[in-house]
Amino acid sequence: MAKAFVETTVLTDALLKPEAGRAARAALRKYDVTELPAYAIKEFKAGPLKNVVWFHNKLVTTSSFARAIGALQKMSLSPKRYTTATALEALREAARKTGSMTTSEMVRDYGPVASQDAVLTDRFRLAIKTTVSRAWRRRKSLVSAVVYPLPCYQEVDLTEESGQLILGNLRCNGPAECEMAQRLKKDQGSLVAMKAAVDALPQNAENHRRSQALRHLIRTPKREFPDKMCRALGDAVFAFLAPSDSTILTTNVRDIEPLAKALGKPVERP
Amino acid sequence: MAATSPYRSSTSSHTGSGHRHRTKVVMIDRPSWPEPDAAVSPTTRVSVGSGPQVEIEDLYPGLEAGSHELIQALSLLLAANAHVQEASNLLQEGDPIGADLAIQRLHRIFAELFNCRRLGDGFGALINALFCSLENLNGAPLNLEQVHAISRILDLIRREPYIGFAAATQHVDTLEEAGLSIDPDGFEYLADWLDGESVC
Numbered sequence: 001m002a003k004a005f006v007e008t009t010v011l012t013d014a015l016l017k018p019e020a021g022r023a024a025r026a027a028l029r030k031y032d033v034t035e036l037p038a039y040a041i042k043e044f045k046a047g048p049l050k051n052v053v054w055f056h057n058k059l060v061t062t063s064s065f066a067r068a069i070g071a072l073q074k075m076s077l078s079p080k081r082y083t084t085a086t087a088l089e090a091l092r093e094a095a096r097k098t099g100s101m102t103t104s105e106m107v108r109d110y111g112p113v114a115s116q117d118a119v120l121t122d123r124f125r126l127a128i129k130t131t132v133s134r135a136w137r138r139r140k141s142l143v144s145a146v147v148y149p150l151p152c153y154q155e156v157d158l159t160e161e162s163g164q165l166i167l168g169n170l171r172c173n174g175p176a177e178c179e180m181a182q183r184l185k186k187d188q189g190s191l192v193a194m195k196a197a198v199d200a201l202p203q204n205a206e207n208h209r210r211s212q213a214l215r216h217l218i219r220t221p222k223r224e225f226p227d228k229m230c231r232a233l234g235d236a237v238f239a240f241l242a243p244s245d246s247t248i249l250t251t252n253v254r255d256i257e258p259l260a261k262a263l264g265k266p267v268e269r270p
Numbered sequence: 271m272a273a274t275s276p277y278r279s280s281t282s283s284h285t286g287s288g289h290r291h292r293t294k295v296v297m298i299d300r301p302s303w304p305e306p307d308a309a310v311s312p313t314t315r316v317s318v319g320s321g322p323q324v325e326i327e328d329l330y331p332g333l334e335a336g337s338h339e340l341i342q343a344l345s346l347l348l349a350a351n352a353h354v355q356e357a358s359n360l361l362q363e364g365d366p367i368g369a370d371l372a373i374q375r376l377h378r379i380f381a382e383l384f385n386c387r388r389l390g391d392g393f394g395a396l397i398n399a400l401f402c403s404l405e406n407l408n409g410a411p412l413n414l415e416q417v418h419a420i421s422r423i424l425d426l427i428r429r430e431p432y433i434g435f436a437a438a439t440q441h442v443d444t445l446e447e448a449g450l451s452i453d454p455d456g457f458e459y460l461a462d463w464l465d466g467e468s469v470c
Contacts, residue, residue, distance in 0.1 A: 012465055016461050016464075016465065017458055017461045017462065017465070018451060018453045018457055018458050018461070019458045020458070020461075020462070048464065048465045051464040051465065052461070052464050054464075055460070055464055072463065072464075077463060077464070077466040077467070078466045078467055079459070079462045079463040079465075079466045080462050080465055080466050080467070081462050082459055082462055082463075084463070086459065087459040087460065087462065087463045090455075090456045090458075090459035091456045091459060091460060093455065093456065094454060094455040094456030094457075097405070097455055098454075101377070101381045102381065106381070106382065106385060109385075110382075110385040110386075113385055113387070113388065114385045119384065119385075122384075122387060122394060122398075123384075123398055123401075123402075123454045124454060124457070124460070126387075126391060126394045126395045126398045127398060127402070127452075127453050127454050127457055129391065129395065129435070130395050130398075130399065130438075130439050130442055130452070131453070131461075133435070133436060133439045134439055134442070134443070137439070
């Protein structure tokens with residue numbers, strides 16, 4: 001029986017992106033069983049979903065698509081698949097198309113609500129709000145089972161206040177003992193193997209933080225393991241938790257594969 | 271001022287500016303599914319016991335100032351439904367060109383309907399999804415299943431123009447199930463950008 005262990009990047013594609021989402025959902029359907037660790041939902045909410053909600057709220061507060069895109073450009077985010085220039089060109093094209101659907105006649109009859117920027121702002125605001133609402137509704141039903149619950153993390157539903165979306169808590173706020181640390185430090189051999197794999201990767205801020213977190217669990221397992229370190233574990237959690245009879249499904253093969261390989265687990269891209 | 275649109279009611283349509291925002295609404299809401307047999311009804315009827323049936327539009331005979339948007343929306347929805355009904359009939363009669371001609375009339379109507387979005391985010395989200403569904407076809411004709419899916423959503427909006435946002439998003443799923451793509455042009459690129467990595 002084919003089993004997939006779903007990583008956050010695939011969850012994100014499936015829930016937030018139209019085209020990449022179709023590919024992700026098709027990949028999930030190829031497996032008899034698909035398991036998603038609760039850690040992925042926490043990571044999804046604190047990362048990609050937070051960014052999307054930020055942009056939604058920027059549309060609300062600026063009431064301008066152009067100003068919201070300007071704010072996004074200042075956020076130093078580098079698109080995953082495309083270049084920033086390609087993304088900007090696609091959004092300019094979207095603006096041009098929207099410009100052709102509104103007319104001076106409509107602005108005269110309906111007022112400012114029919115202006116190009118107002119229409120574009122609300123088309124994206126409503127599309128994002130719809131996507132976020134559906135993503136939150138589907139986050140658990142997309143897979144056969146959500147596994148490895150996190151008692152230290154209380155999931156809170158999204159709400160809305162004055163048009164802005166409110167994410168609620170993004171960090172662990174339950175018992176002081178980190179569930180993930182509890183699980184990982186029981187298997188020192190795997191921790192050592194994963195740390196060696198991380199240390200062999202090119203040095204960057206993310207790998208450095210992950211190495212530090214693994215080191216903490218290896219050398220000082222009795223010391224408190226804060227939420228910040230739990231989040232730094234990231235890819236290591238998926239490599240570690242994936243059952244031996246499963247394939248880790250991820251679009252981030254570059255980072256996950258060395259960790260999974262160290263534990264003898266297969267990785268696949270949708 | 272409202273003489274330019276063939277779909278416009280005789281009532282003034284100017285509605286002012288700004289968004290209508292609601293306070294503290296939990297996004298998970300009750301589902302509100304349409305009747306299965308409401309697929310391509312040209313008009314929505316409300317039954318009151320065994321008595322005469324009442325047209326939705328007749329329920330709002332003397333709307334006060336501030337409800338012009340609703341009158342406008344209902345008028346546009348009636349026109350849209352007529353075109354969809356026509357397309358459905360023509361597709362079933364084996365006239366895809368005629369059906370597509372009728373569907374093409376929806377573009378302008380949906381653009382106007384989107385200007386009535388202060389009726390609520392549920393209304394706006396559904397009209398936006400319908401509009402994107404047509405745009406994303408890039409000129410390809412709708413099949414009968416897709417026409418019916420659009421018809422069901424239009425019927426729903428006419429019955430519940432103030433539909434809640436969470437309920438509306440449940441219905442958006444039916445458009446996707448019919449093979450329609452509901453996001454605006456450029457959305458994939460924006461979503462990819464927002465999923466990007468910080469370069470700080």
